[in-house]
Amino acid sequence: MEIYFSTSKENVNWHEVAEILNDAGLSELDGKGQELVFKNSYVIVLAYDGEKIVGCGRAISDGVCQAAIYNIAFRPEYRGIGLGSQLVEYLLELLNGQSIILYTNPPGVSFYERFGFSRAKTAMCIYDGSKEKLDMMREHGFLLPKGYRFTDENVGAHERIPEYE
Numbered sequence: 433m434e435i436y437f438s439t440s441k442e443n444v445n446w447h448e449v450a451e452i453l454n455d456a457g458l459s460e461l462d463g464k465g466q467e468l469v470f471k472n473s474y475v476i477v478l479a480y481d482g483e484k485i486v487g488c489g490r491a492i493s494d495g496v497c498q499a500a501i502y503n504i505a506f507r508p509e510y511r512g513i514g515l516g517s518q519l520v521e522y523l524l525e526l527l528n529g530q531s532i533i534l535y536t537n538p539p540g541v542s543f544y545e546r547f548g549f550s551r552a553k554t555a556m557c558i559y560d561g562s563k564e565k566l567d568m569m570r571e572h573g574f575l576l577p578k579g580y581r582f583t584d585e586n587v588g589a590h591e592r593i594p595e596y597e
């Protein structure tokens with residue numbers, strides 16, 4: 433098996449990217465959708481075994497100081513042999529000293545800590561503005577409980593807690 437990494441957005445079989453991300457449960461977009469998403473990204477990294485795409489990752493960025501990493505995934509038979517780490521390290525190199533955010537599924541936390549990522553206490557998100565997506569992400573353990581406050585947060589007694597219902 434000879435794996436190589438490519439940052440090219442040309443002559444890519446986007447259906448393979450869609451398949452990898454679908455199978456990993458990270459995105460339901462089809463090939464056309466992934467083509468738009470990846471082409472609109474600041475940098476992408478695709479891992480190839482010969483002509484077959486076996487892993488992917490991408491980052492959006494302002495190109496100067498702020499970036500966000502998304503869609504890191506490998507086909508199951510290519511996991512556990514160091515390729516995911518190589519791909520993340522390559523993306524970090526390409527982002528060259530920028531501040532980088534990402535969110536991951538709960539098991540992915542320890543994977544990203546390996547590269548120096550710290551858990552962010554005040555990260556906030558709106559998922560498409562949709563309650564369904566928010567509920568799904570909550571169910572899968574991505575979010576702290578509604579209205580959660582850390583014990584050292586200075587919260588006013590009559591502070592309004594946003595409601596989603």
Ligand SMILES: CC(C)(COP(=O)(O)OP(=O)(O)OC[C@H]1O[C@@H](n2cnc3c(N)ncnc32)[C@H](O)[C@@H]1OP(=O)(O)O)[C@@H](O)C(=O)NCCC(=O)NCCS
Pocket residue numbers: 456458502503504505506507510511512513514515516517518535536537539540541542543
């Ligand atoms: C996450 C993923 C990209 C890691 O790629 P990989 O090639 O399997 O990872 P590596 O072989 O480089 O593993 C490096 C280390 O991280 C650990 N690790 C791998 N995947 C992990 C995960 N999901 N959670 C926690 N630790 C993980 C490995 O055990 C390994 O530890 P070791 O060095 O002590 O043996 C891959 O498992 C994957 O595609 N998962 C499905 C998609 C996903 O969940 N992506 C992350 C959310 S964005």
